[in-house]
Amino acid sequence: MDTLIHDLQDITIRRISVSEMDNNVYLLTAKASGAQVLIDAADDFPAIRHLLRDAAADTTATPALKLIATTHQHWDHVRALKELVEATGARTAAGTDDAEALPVGVDVLLSHGDVGNFEGFDLTAVHLRGHTPGSIAFVYQDPAGPAHIFAGDSLFPGGVGNTQKDPERFTQLINDVSERLFDAYPDDALVHPGHGKPTTLGAERPHLDEWRARGW
Structure with a gap:
């Protein structure tokens, strides 16, 4: 299976789906330096190791996993985190309000x-409260194309993430998604969710009022 989903000017983006929960694991690799960031070591360490091996073809340098970034604390997004940290020695990152719930220390x-600066690309953290207190979306702004938003479980095709029918949490999430994603990035921005298929802000924008009215 080809894991390469975007071959951009400065980086590649690879993706695999793991576990019975169809969790997406994303890997960004800088073409010039080999610097890598993996987003959500969700499950299946052997599959993630294979993903890292695949990405060696994306750079002329020696690949180096610089950071394992976690979008949020939920168990299905962190099941391979400890094993990956132990195998690679990579540093970890997560939202301040979710960090204590992770199975490893957060660096x-x-x-x-x-903003995280890597050799060849930057990633911006966008705090989206509601699905969990410390959920983070990671945004890569391609200098030659649209932004790529790795949204975790905060935004999907057809709606925002699950807030367990809690009106306060839903309002917080829909407000954050509206203000910090839809108001901040144009319609061509690609959304890479924590589960399932990608979308764009433009495809979802017309439905924001509908989501707010239905309450989920």
Whole structure:
């Protein structure tokens, strides 16, 4: 199975789906430096190891996993995290309000607007409260194309993430998604969710009022 989903000017983006929960694991690799960031070590360490091997073809340098970034604390997004950290020694990052629930120590505590600088690309942390207190979306702004938003479980085709029918949490999430994603990025921005298929902000934008009215 070809894991390469985007071959961009400066980086590649690879994706695999793991576990019975159809969790997406994303890997960004800088073509020039080999620097890598993996988003959500969700499950299936052997499959993730194979993903890393695949990405060696994407750079002329020696690949180096610089960071394992976790979108949020839920168990289905972290089942391979400990094993991957032990195997690679990579640093970890997660939202400040979710970090204590992770199965490993978190090296980089993320707040809204934090920017991670890697050799060849940057990632911006967008704090989206509601699905969990510390959910983080990671945004890569391609200098030659649209933004790529790795949304975790906060935004999907057809709606925002699950807030367990809690009106306060839903309002917080729909507000954050509206203000921090839809108001901040144009319609061509690609959304890579924590489960399932991608979408764009443009495809979802017309439905924001409908989502808010239905309450989920």
